[in-house]
Amino acid sequence: MHFSAPYPIYFGVAPLSLFLDPLAAIFVLLLLTVTMASAIFAPSYLRHLTGKINQSYFWINMILFIVGMLMVLLSANAVTFLVFWEIMSLSSAALVASDFSSHKAHKATIIYLGATRIATSLLAIGFLWYYSIFSSWNFVDWKLNSESLPAAILVALGLCIKAGIWPFHIWLPYAHPQAPAPVSALMSGVMIKVAIYAAIRLFVLPGSGSEELAYLFIALGMISALWGIVFALIQTDLKRLLAYSSVENIGLILASVGICLWAQKTGMKEIALISFVAALFHSINHGIFKSLLFLSTGAIDSAMHSREMKNLGGLSKKMPWTSFAFLVGAASACALPPLSGFASKWLIYQGFFTIPCQWHGKAMIGISLVSIGLLAFLGGLALACFTKAFAISFLGRPRSAAINHAKEASPSMLIAQLSLTLITVLMGLLSPQIISFFSLVYQSILVPEEAAISGFAKFVGPSLPLLPLAIVLTLLTCIIYYSVLFRKRKQLKLSMTWECGYGGLEPTMQATAGSFSHSIATIFAPILHYSTRFQISGKDRRHFPEQIQVETEISSLLESSIYSPIINSVRLLSGHFSKLQAGSIHLYLLYVFITLIALLTLGAKS
Amino acid sequence: MNFTEILCFIVLFLVLPILISGFIRNLKARLQNRIGSPLLQPLYNLYKLLQKSETISQDASPLFRIVPALNFSIMLILAVLVPWLPFHFSLPGSEIFLVLYLFAAMRFFSIIAALDTGSPFSAFGASREATLSALTEPAIILSLVALGIAYRTSDLNEIFSFSQSHGLMQVSIWLLSGAGLFLASLVELSRMPIDDPTTHLELTMVHEAMVIENSGPNLALIELAYNLRLVVYYGLSAQCFMHALAVLFTIDHATYVLLSILAIFILAFLTAAIESFAVKLAWRNNPEFIAYALTMSLLASLAAIFQSAFASLSLGNLGAFL
Numbered sequence: 044m045h046f047s048a049p050y051p052i053y054f055g056v057a058p059l060s061l062f063l064d065p066l067a068a069i070f071v072l073l074l075l076t077v078t079m080a081s082a083i084f085a086p087s088y089l090r091h092l093t094g095k096i097n098q099s100y101f102w103i104n105m106i107l108f109i110v111g112m113l114m115v116l117l118s119a120n121a122v123t124f125l126v127f128w129e130i131m132s133l134s135s136a137a138l139v140a141s142d143f144s145s146h147k148a149h150k151a152t153i154i155y156l157g158a159t160r161i162a163t164s165l166l167a168i169g170f171l172w173y174y175s176i177f178s179s180w181n182f183v184d185w186k187l188n189s190e191s192l193p194a195a196i197l198v199a200l201g202l203c204i205k206a207g208i209w210p211f212h213i214w215l216p217y218a219h220p221q222a223p224a225p226v227s228a229l230m231s232g233v234m235i236k237v238a239i240y241a242a243i244r245l246f247v248l249p250g251s252g253s254e255e256l257a258y259l260f261i262a263l264g265m266i267s268a269l270w271g272i273v274f275a276l277i278q279t280d281l282k283r284l285l286a287y288s289s290v291e292n293i294g295l296i297l298a299s300v301g302i303c304l305w306a307q308k309t310g311m312k313e314i315a316l317i318s319f320v321a322a323l324f325h326s327i328n329h330g331i332f333k334s335l336l337f338l339s340t341g342a343i344d345s346a347m348h349s350r351e352m353k354n355l356g357g358l359s360k361k362m363p364w365t366s367f368a369f370l371v372g373a374a375s376a377c378a379l380p381p382l383s384g385f386a387s388k389w390l391i392y393q394g395f396f397t398i399p400c401q402w403h404g405k406a407m408i409g410i411s412l413v414s415i416g417l418l419a420f421l422g423g424l425a426l427a428c429f430t431k432a433f434a435i436s437f438l439g440r441p442r443s444a445a446i447n448h449a450k451e452a453s454p455s456m457l458i459a460q461l462s463l464t465l466i467t468v469l470m471g472l473l474s475p476q477i478i479s480f481f482s483l484v485y486q487s488i489l490v491p492e493e494a495a496i497s498g499f500a501k502f503v504g505p506s507l508p509l510l511p512l513a514i515v516l517t518l519l520t521c522i523i524y525y526s527v528l529f530r531k532r533k534q535l536k537l538s539m540t541w542e543c544g545y546g547g548l549e550p551t552m553q554a555t556a557g558s559f560s561h562s563i564a565t566i567f568a569p570i571l572h573y574s575t576r577f578q579i580s581g582k583d584r585r586h587f588p589e590q591i592q593v594e595t596e597i598s599s600l601l602e603s604s605i606y607s608p609i610i611n612s613v614r615l616l617s618g619h620f621s622k623l624q625a626g627s628i629h630l631y632l633l634y635v636f637i638t639l640i641a642l643l644t645l646g647a648k649s
Numbered sequence: 650m651n652f653t654e655i656l657c658f659i660v661l662f663l664v665l666p667i668l669i670s671g672f673i674r675n676l677k678a679r680l681q682n683r684i685g686s687p688l689l690q691p692l693y694n695l696y697k698l699l700q701k702s703e704t705i706s707q708d709a710s711p712l713f714r715i716v717p718a719l720n721f722s723i724m725l726i727l728a729v730l731v732p733w734l735p736f737h738f739s740l741p742g743s744e745i746f747l748v749l750y751l752f753a754a755m756r757f758f759s760i761i762a763a764l765d766t767g768s769p770f771s772a773f774g775a776s777r778e779a780t781l782s783a784l785t786e787p788a789i790i791l792s793l794v795a796l797g798i799a800y801r802t803s804d805l806n807e808i809f810s811f812s813q814s815h816g817l818m819q820v821s822i823w824l825l826s827g828a829g830l831f832l833a834s835l836v837e838l839s840r841m842p843i844d845d846p847t848t849h850l851e852l853t854m855v856h857e858a859m860v861i862e863n864s865g866p867n868l869a870l871i872e873l874a875y876n877l878r879l880v881v882y883y884g885l886s887a888q889c890f891m892h893a894l895a896v897l898f899t900i901d902h903a904t905y906v907l908l909s910i911l912a913i914f915i916l917a918f919l920t921a922a923i924e925s926f927a928v929k930l931a932w933r934n935n936p937e938f939i940a941y942a943l944t945m946s947l948l949a950s951l952a953a954i955f956q957s958a959f960a961s962l963s964l965g966n967l968g969a970f971l
Contacts, residue, residue: 356767359710370761379754380747392746393803396794399954400801412791412950416943419749419790423783426753430760430779439767440708508741512726519722520715527699527866528714534702540768540862541706554764554772562780566936 045119057122057180061114065484066248066323070116070233070240073327076466077232077334078109081225084338084459087452088224091345096141096223104141107134108229115237120180121170124241128166132159132205135234138226139218151217158204158214165201169194187249187256195256198245206238208297209267210601212290216274219286220350224341227282231289232334236326239296247300247319250489252307260301261410265417267294270601272421273567276428277597279556281340281350284432285333288376291421292329295391296322298414302394305407314397320481321390328383328470332375335463339369342452342460343436347445352435352556356442361449366437368460373429375467378422381509381516383467386474389507392418424563431559440540442550472510557595564597572598654736657906661734665910666876667692669883669917676921691876695869703865706766716762717863717870720755724874724881727751732809733884735891735902735909743805745793749786752837755874756782763859774858781843781855781935785836788942792829795822795949796889799956809888818956820893822949827889829945831916834882836939838875841924843935880913887912 045062052059111131118124140152172194177184187195204211219227246256271290278284299322306315342365344350359366375384398411542548564573574596581589671688678685705713730743763775797803799822836843839856846857860871891909930938
């Protein structure tokens with residue numbers, strides 16, 4: 044479907060032009076699903092922020108944000124894309140700044156705005172470059188060849204900033220904790236996918252592929268995945284944890300896009316298909332389960348007024364449905380079968396695995412082997428991260444008194460969470476059908492060889508029997524539970540958790556978010572700048588300590604040794620530059636004059 | 650699969666988990682000059698536990714009792730999917746990544762159940778389990794992926810069938826993968842030298858610390874799932890070694906089955922020997938031990954890649970490749 048606005052509606056150089064193909068339709072569907080859930084969730088969520096957030100300000104920006112994303116997905120030319128991209132970026136920045144009064148929100152907004160400015164300028168330069176090569180603003184006319192490669196790399200970097208790819212992911216963990224939960228859900232679930240969508244549209248759909256771009260994407264993707272999950276693991280704020288986990292997932296998606304580009308270039312049709320479907324499916328899955336997790340965290344936030352895991356614990360008794368939704372989301376994020384997260388992770392694995400099986404390209408075999416090992420490692424870390432996130436917040440004993448007054452989230456909040464939960468489960472169970480549908484999308488756009496498609500369909504159908512697996516698993520569990528455990532329920536004795544006969548366990552005598560991740564954090568100490576200090580005081584401090592203090596310190600290597608120096612030097616430079624703006628009209632006239640002379644000489648040369 | 654094979658599978662499936670863990674215990678006692686418990690002691694223990702009533706923590710959520718049942722059923726499914734015995738059901742889900750993520754699912758739920766009671770001990774265990782499993786996962790996956798590359802499929806049934814071409818390279822892939830899997834399974838099963846299942850101090854343990862709050866039938870299910878997991882892991886690495894053997898010699902099926910069972914017992918013997926003669930590693934040295942498993946699996950994958958290079962290239966353009 045294609046729509047071009049009539050003549051007067053022009054963005055300067057190109058008309059407002061929209062079109063809808065199956066690829067855009069899939070992302071629009073994701074956007075609408077998450078929007079629906081967030082819209083159901085938002086009204087009762089905002090109630091606990093009364094006084095902090097201006098409702099009309101929130102809704103206006105929310106609508107702008109959603110319309111912006113929708114139009115970016117639908118835009119057919121670069122100018123339309125850029126205009127709505129800006130609307131999307133600025134309205135989301137306004138939403139991050141919803142809570143004007145907080146100092147943290149100021150900082151987050153500045154960092155986020157800075158990131159979006161750089162992203163937009165890179166995109167603008169890249170688009171102009173593209174235009175100068177192909178003399179058209181339409182995405183359809185843009186090819187990926189050696190001539191347009193520099194422009195493509197510029198655009199790719201701009202998209203990476205928006206997607207939150209290492210080393211540009213810095214804005215995510217600042218912006219997400221400040222934004223209200225429905226906004227975080229949309230930003231993490233959909234907005235960063237919009238960047239992936241653009242990458243697919245611009246680089247994959249031309250069909251020629253590019254090795255340079257592929258290596259860039261795979262390298263950045265895998266580094267972000269590792270970096271993201273390591274940082275997610277050590278966070279104690281639930282939202283920051285989820286933000287870093289988004290960095291991981293978006294990294295995996297980008298790496299898959301990279302594999303697809305490489306396979307297109309080298310003519311490995313089947314691998315291109317697998318990794319395209321993997322990237323697409325994982326984008327959708329991550330969009331759903333991450334929004335779900337953000338909404339559940341929002342529900343905790345509105346009940347507890349805190350997302351710090353040190354204040355939570357034992358919430359599953361107070362909020363059983365929210366905890367169920369969070370558990371399913373966490374399990375999906377850990378890619379546990381039969382949930383949707385597994386189906387797409389499986390495809391990502393298959394994309395890497397098929398490379399050495401089909402024997403092509405020396406360097407790529409090494410890369411794919413290392414990536415498989417790394418993916419397994421990431422899977423283990425994600426498991427540690429999400430078991431921690433779930434168990435520390437929802438299980439165990441309450442860590443603060445406020446939990447005793449916590450109530451289950453309101454019905455509308457639950458509907459939003461449970462509908463996303465249902466979608467996550469269904470997408471996992473129906474994954475063979477969804478995967479073959481996505482491969483049809485690829486076929487309809489790119490028309491690869493028939494043999495690859497049929498081979499692919501044969502290969503997915505039998506190897507992913509998630510629905511029978513789920514049925515058998517549920518039946519078995521029920522049978523075992525009822526035959527072994529349920530019939531003994533009358534003899535069940537309740538007692539306190541074993542405390543070595545010490546007499547009474549206090550809420551602090553259980554694992555914290557920090558202590559759970561300590562043993563992994565020590566492995567990554569160099570990049571985390573992780574250090575712990577113990578202080579034990581008291582007269583006989585060895586046997587009867589009166590006070591024990593543990594302090595852990597974490598700072599990011601990237602922020603402390605790369606970004607801070609850059610920001611400091613920019614600040615220093617701008618201090619000098621500000622002297623130019625002296626406020627004297629004479630001086631400004633002089634500038635105008637000098638510029639004029641300079642332009643004239645430049646013009647004379649050509 | 651014919652009727653006798655199904656019968657054999659069911660018998661071995663019922664008998665081996667109990668027998669192997671009883672065997673390891675008894676052998677360890679013998680190596681330490683004790684008489685030791687009878688071979689069927691694990692069975693008696695299970696019976697006893699099933700008769701007992703349960704005591705659970707008042708802080709526990711319903712998950713605490715669902716998880717053992719869930720994990721046990723996942724393990725039952727895995728025992729059918731993984732080709733740990735020389736019989737194949739040729740079920741569709743027998744696939745490297747699906748199987749490994751089902752193992753991961755068990756770990757996910759057991760960590761959650763361990764943190765459920767808010768016991769500091771089980772939290773220690775859970776944290777260690779999470780760390781160890783993250784470190785071992787690459788070794789296990791790469792061992793299996795090496796085999797997958799050698800046979801160009803991720804379907805375990807196809808990899809572990811005998812319809813494949815024979816070659817000397819295959820022997821090294823099978824041996825290295827088997828060794829990698831065995832070393833990794835020592836970590837996965839929390840055996841020595843990573844974890845000592847027999848100390849009295851919960852602070853230093855992994856598996857035993859995680860289940861410290863479980864009792865009665867609840868604990869019985871966990872123990873049973875653990876025993877089953879042990880034979881499945883050992884059986885899988887035993888099958889790797891057996892395949893290496895099958896490449897070198899032609900063995901008829903009945904002998905092969907007997908040898909496979911013997912191989913599992915040999916691995917159990919090795920475990921008992923390691924647990925009697927080695928000392929537990931300090932926690933921070935564990936990554937070094939896991940590195941051995943990872944090295945084995947990496948070597949196996951390299952061998953697999955070279956094998957496919959030999960297969961796809963004639964001698965003439967081999968020089969060009971190198």
